[in-house]
Amino acid sequence: MKDYQTGYIKLALPKGRFLSPTASLLAEIGLGFQDYNDKTKQYRLRSTRFPGLSAKVLQEKDISIQVAVGNYDLGICGLDWIEEFLVKYPAGAVVKISSLNYGEGSIHVVASAEAEIANLNELSAGGNDYRIVTEYPNLAEAFALNLRMRRFRIFPVWGAAEAYPPENADLAVLWGKSGADIETQGLIPLKRLLPVTAFLIANRESLENKGLSQILMCFSSKLTAEPQTSIENGLDISEELKVPRPLWRAKTINLALPDGHQQAPTAQFLKRTGLNLQGYSEGVLNRRPSADLDWLGIKVIRPQDMPLQVANGNFDLAITGEDWLREHLCRFPSSPVKKLFPLGFGAVKIVAAVSQEMPVANIDELRSLVQGSPDHIRAPLKVASEYINIADKYLRDNHINPYKLIPTWGASEAFLPEDADVLIDNVQTGKTLKQHKLKIIDVLFRSWACLIANSDAIGASSQKKEKLEFLTQKLRAGLE
């Protein structure tokens, strides 16, 4: 795999929010990536201007890590993900070259307008245990430590952090367009941590040893001479905030419903149950839909985050995938979350896949291949997965050794074959894998959408138990 890289300059380009402005920038400076635009389905790109330059389109979250480990020489991604990496790994081999002058919003620490948190001073003074929900666990931890918070717990989530306070979290660290924008979501910005602008970053070793100058010169017309923004260490501890404090009413039973791909089939399923929900149908994203039942609280969050939230008693019931339940139980074997019943939709297979060129047909042959390679060149097998705990257990159980896990945030198939050897991911039809010249060597398990519950809540007060049973029966009625 080393030879593939030698002599080439590799650039990691972002999907999502920065795709469009980055595409404009690249067109303007003439890097020769005409295929990098909103409509492309391609992950791999070759420069039409520089023969030695290639690019791959990745999730922004992955880019700073991929540049740090040396899979890419240069990368473009938001400052939030760079700082999320650097605050935890200050010695990581990522060098910030320059801001690219586009971007939007900032990372803020927020509290619910309904919570009893008036200012930052309060957070470090008392003996309260603060729950912080965030997509940026490292930035959140650094914030809490800098503020000398006495006791805090951080709940990493895949998304929808804004939906958690005040019932399910005291604070959230999240992206917001502006303070005013955050306030429209019923949240109070307590502190702005850093502005989110796109950055050009480089791998330290590449910068020290490789001939990147031609590429960097193309960017230089766009590079700022101003000092770089970075995480703000200074905390304005004395800030006083005037916060209205209306009370929110706790509900007896709390249900979590999925957003994203699972929303449409879940909405159809719920229609069949006869539960009358407002604000949860296809194409509508309302984080707090309502039901006719006044004792039922509903929130729409990421299915990946549900098992942990149910384990902590934030929700009594949730509709998620068995894959995410299993991922949670691999990490926390004694968790009180359990599956009540499958719901009959959202079928996927969790598979191990490799490049079609790899001469193995199953996991045993893969093990032989890894073990058979001579000791001195035996590099760890690189395994990319969204399900790091499932993948970890699978590799351990199958005596694959040594291996390295590369956590990803979706679209893991783009990692093979250059940046990973094996993929552990979910597939519906297997078509995407074929398109990327990958083949399945093992099916770990099959997964459907399912109803999960906290086994401690099942044994709760009789009033709660009665309502739980009522709701469970109602949901069971929707099964075809």
Place this chain on the structure above:
Amino acid sequence: MKNQKCKGMQDLLPEDMLRFRRIEDVFRTCCRNWGYREVRTPTLEYLHLFTATGTLTPSMLSKVYSFLDWDGWSGERVVLRPDGTIPVARLYIDNLSGQELARLFYVTNIFAFEGTGKENRERWQCGAEVFGGARFAPDVEVILLAREVIRRLGLSNITLQLSHAGLVAALLKDLKLSPGEEAKMINRILEGNWQALTKAKSTNPEIERLIAALLGLKGKSSSFLHNVRASFPRASQDFKSSLEDLINITTLLDNLGCSYEIDIAAIHGFEYYTGICFQFLAAGENIGGGGRYDSLVPLMNGEDIPACGFALYVDPMMKLLPLEKEKKGESGILVQGKESTSEIVKTCFAVAESLRDAGYPVELDFTGRKESNYRWVILVSGKEPSLFMLTDCIRRRRRDAASMAEILKVISEV
């Protein structure tokens, strides 16, 4: 892939362990002689134990090894013990808080990330703590105990440096910084950047003079502190009472003939200390330190009990200790089997056991290697009449022996 040691971790080889055990043995003996009792705390503690006091700096806390346990779905993180004192304070609160006075000691490893991987991330400490007791005497006691350990280890070129966290706190208070600025200043000082304090602007020129005098001067007796007291009569009450405390301690040390250097700015990392702070240097290297931490136990929801203690750092002390050769030559015995028939092996084990029962360290060998690093070598031939041949490795003489009794007689005669 070769099996490789984790970055920042160290192996202790037999010679290292000789030094390690020597330090530990001397420390344990001294502590027991002073009435201290040994405790051991777990390697894993909750992270909030260390954040709860609000005293550890963010930069120190950002270097702890913290993670979620297998049942950590509540988000409660655990850490590999990053400090020796706080777990012992927890142990005291959990188990011994009824005791008015507890003298405890421990030998433990602590874990802190270090970016280069060249320094140790796991380090060993020998520590002692006193919970309860009157003022001054325990402060002096822990200093003298630490000094005795260092002296008995034979380390030379020792300097004892004294500072006082109460004095620093009083100066900071007089600077009247905003809460945010004060927190930043404390962090800088704890990281050893005392210059930050001299650069702070105060509305009161006397404070600036006082800071300059205290940071610039190094006293070697309590007279220095009396001079400071006389020169700054308008210093705050907090400052004066801390100065008084330091005067009392240094006067006692003067009277006991313990030399020291008062160097307010020499010490850093005194995060939970409230009173005297001290550190020992050997040939310029920091080999340990301690101080008084009266608010730590109450901050951890324990009773309002004063406490002080110290820790000696094993790793730098090991480098300074001269290596003692293993003294096999004085008493060690090697029992060699001429062949490894079951009869001879059995006899060798029996001979070795009898000799060990008589108090001699004995090693067995069936490879026939030539060894001289022993006091005696006993060759077991298994053939009558001289079943055993004894070699006196010092006098270079050989004797035959026919029985166990004869062997013991020959060896004990010398």
